[in-house]
Amino acid sequence: MFTDFKKLLQERLDFLIEKSNVLYQVDVDKDVIWGLYLDSFPEGTNDIFRERREHDCSSCRNFIKNYGTLVGIVDGKKMSIWDVNSKEIGYATVAMTLNSKIMSLPITNVFYSNERKLGTDYNNELIDGKVKAWNHFYYELPKRLVNSDRGVSVESLQGSVRQTKDVIQRSLEEITTNSINTVLELIGNKLLYKGEEYEAVVKKFKTFKIKYDSLTSDEIKNNFCWVLATSEGRYLAIRNSAIGTLLTNISENVDIEVSVKKYEKVVAPENYKRPKAIYTEVMVDQATTKLEKMGLIDSLGRRYAHLEDISINNVLWASVDTKEVMKSPLDVLKGDIKETVANFIEKL
Secondary structure: OHHHHHHHHHHHHHHHHHHHOOOEEEOOOHHHHHHHHHHOOOOOOOOEEOOEEOOOOHHHHHHHHHHOOEEEEEOOEEEEOOOOOOOOHHHHHHHHHHHHHHHOOOEEEEOOEOOOEEEOOEEEEEEOOEEEEEEOOEEEOOHHHEOOOOOOOHHHHHHHHHHHHHHHHHHHHHOOHHHHHHHHHHHHOOOOOOOHHHHHHHHHHHHHHHHHHHOOOHHHHHHHHHHHHOOOHHHHOOOOOHHHHHHHHHHOOOOHHHHHHHHHHHHOOOOOOOOOOOOOHHHHHHHHHHHHHHOOHHHOOOOOOOHHHOOHHHOOOOOHHHHHHOOOHHHHHHHOOOOOHHHHHHHO
16 A cells, blocks of 8 residues: 555655764756656556546655655665565565665755655545545654754755865865874974864864775765765865865975965964974984985084084193183083182181
């Protein structure tokens, strides 16, 4: 019976909303999905009733065109509302056909609705003096999925989430793990102006970057970004922020000094002066490797001698002015004595 099939779809939506938290939509022409629904019924299960096929009703047409593309994401996998097990061959065939079509398409939107009630539950018709109840596809959404702000359109909400998703995915694709580690090291060494304010978000981004890079297919990566856009969006859409620009520049092999100066130009006052030169552990390791290849490691401890390094005992002659600088070790020790023992005894 149709009512059983209708109930299966309602239970499926209950499951997806509970496990997926929000619903999404795939992109398919509305007339295509409706035509596929009607044409999927096996012969003899959708015969002509009056002028049209039995299942060709305006209420069901409205539901399938607008909500037949709904999917959820559970454990990173896309799941459609049509993945149900009907005991009737006709509805089982329809469900299998529509599920196959929906699952072949990528998610393109998050789902919002201005109405809590999707479709029409049923309507009555008087036939030969008797009331006939016609059932249709119908579902009542939880309040959190209903757009309660009539000043903001559903299209605007969808566009905002879609843009966030695109920024997140581009960030995860283009920002490298090495650049993230470099920025975290700069923050840890107090080399980045107000870097501590960004530390938490950079660490969180690194967690999701590692997860994203481990995913095995474009579809799963796409699903992953949709979930992030509807849960962690405001934290992870960092590419267009100051810290995101710094990460991007370092990822693109822009000199680290130049990258940090560009960052400081945005967030630091004009008279800001960095407390010390920028260098990271990676940069030190690279420099060490290069110096080893050049055979210069043993020379790092050398420098020009200062007068203070030379004792007066090491030279044949020195001017009076130079002697004051070139004191012998004993002279240095004597200089630290404020009063001689003899003077001390005389005072007694």
